[in-house]
Amino acid sequence: xxxxxxxxxxxxxxxxxxxxxxxxAPWPSKPIKAVVPFAxxxxxxxxxxxxxEQVSKQLGQPIIIENKPGAGGTIGIDQVAHSDPDGYTILxxxxxxxxxxxxxxxxxxxxxxxxxxxxxxxxxxMVLVTSPGKGARNLPDFVKxxxxxxxxxxxxxxxxxxxxxLGAARLNMAAGxxxxxxxxxxxxxxxxxxxxxxxxxxxxxxxxxxxxxxTDKLVxxxxxxxxxxxxxxxxxxxxxxxxxxSDYEVWIGMFAPAKTPRAIVNRLxxxxxxxxxxxxxxxxxxxLVMDPMPMSPAEFDAFxxxxxxxxxxxxxxxxxxxx
Numbered sequence: 032x033x034x035x036x037x038x039x040x041x042x043x044x045x046x047x048x049x050x051x052x053x054x055x056a057p058w059p060s061k062p063i064k065a066v067v068p069f070a071x072x073x074x075x076x077x078x079x080x081x082x083x084e085q086v087s088k089q090l091g092q093p094i095i096i097e098n099k100p101g102a103g104g105t106i107g108i109d110q111v112a113h114s115d116p117d118g119y120t121i122l123x124x125x126x127x128x129x130x131x132x133x134x135x136x137x138x139x140x141x142x143x144x145x146x147x148x149x150x151x152x153x154x155x156x157m158v159l160v161t162s163p164g165k166g167a168r169n170l171p172d173f174v175k176x177x178x179x180x181x182x183x184x185x186x187x188x189x190x191x192x193x194x195x196x197l198g199a200a201r202l203n204m205a206a207g208x209x210x211x212x213x214x215x216x217x218x219x220x221x222x223x224x225x226x227x228x229x230x231x232x233x234x235x236x237x238x239x240x241x242x243x244x245x246t247d248k249l250v251x252x253x254x255x256x257x258x259x260x261x262x263x264x265x266x267x268x269x270x271x272x273x274x275x276x277s278d279y280e281v282w283i284g285m286f287a288p289a290k291t292p293r294a295i296v297n298r299l300x301x302x303x304x305x306x307x308x309x310x311x312x313x314x315x316x317x318x319l320v321m322d323p324m325p326m327s328p329a330e331f332d333a334f335x336x337x338x339x340x341x342x343x344x345x346x347x348x349x350x351x352x353x354x
Contacts, residue, residue, distance in 0.1 A: 160244070
């Protein structure tokens with residue numbers, strides 16, 4: 032009797048988990064929530080909707096965008112970091128994700144422990160612009176002009192610690208020049224000041240500057256990406272123009288809570304990358320002056336580790352005090 036009882040107990044211990052596993056609903060079996068920590072209509076929001084519309088069809092479940100703007104994106108990240116790691120809450124965030132660890136003194140989450148990368152979605156190249164009246168026609172001319180008058184030039188940004196600020200700070204460091212930082216509330220406002228000649232240079236999103244470059248109201252000196260932009264094929268990268276280690280990658284990516292099952296992360300990556308490689312999405316991104324940036328989860332995590340360290344160094348070099 033004792034042996035029979037022992038065998039029955041052993042069977043139940045082995046069979047119960049297997050039975051529960053077999054009865055578990057396959058993922059996804061209900062709608063997925065994608066948190067975007069910026070307002071509707073922002074670049075990150077536009078990219079999230081463009082990509083996830085088709086991914087939801089491939090997965091057979093709706094993906095509902097939830098905009099959670101505020102506190103530099105930390106409110107949205109915090110929500111996802113503390114969500115159930117079941118694949119039903121994900122994050123779509125810009126490269127401010129890699130800046131946050133060095134610009135906030137205290138956070139309710141640790142990106143390295145609480146979040147995991149799914150894939151990068153797109154890169155958003157910026158272009159260094161100046162007004163024709165400043166006299167520089169290319170990046171070497173501009174650097175020569177800046178070095179002739181140390182500290183006399185000023186540069187705009189769309190906010191302290193943002194991509195347009197840190198991109199310029201990296202270029203300044205690579206070129207060995209100093210400029211006076213003038214932050215504005217938006218990219219449009221910053222560009223207006225460059226057009227008026229009140230600010231000397233600015234790393235602008237290409238889509239915003241394109242109309243002024245076509246009419247020669249602005250001069251394109253270099254793009255910030257590692258490779259030339261398809262939107263400005265005749266404009267060299269800052270590296271091509273003679274400044275090693277001057278590139279600054281602006282990107283948008285997808286994330287999940289760290290304990291999300293690897294099988295779910297891989298499936299989400301697989302379906303998203305499939306969409307990123309589709310001709311239809313590439314055409315859509317081209318109109319937004321963006322380039323698809325598909326990566327495996329491992330590639331994206333390695334990329335994130337390097338980018339967080341790069342931005343930590345830039346924040347320190349730029350003298351930005353954490354909030």
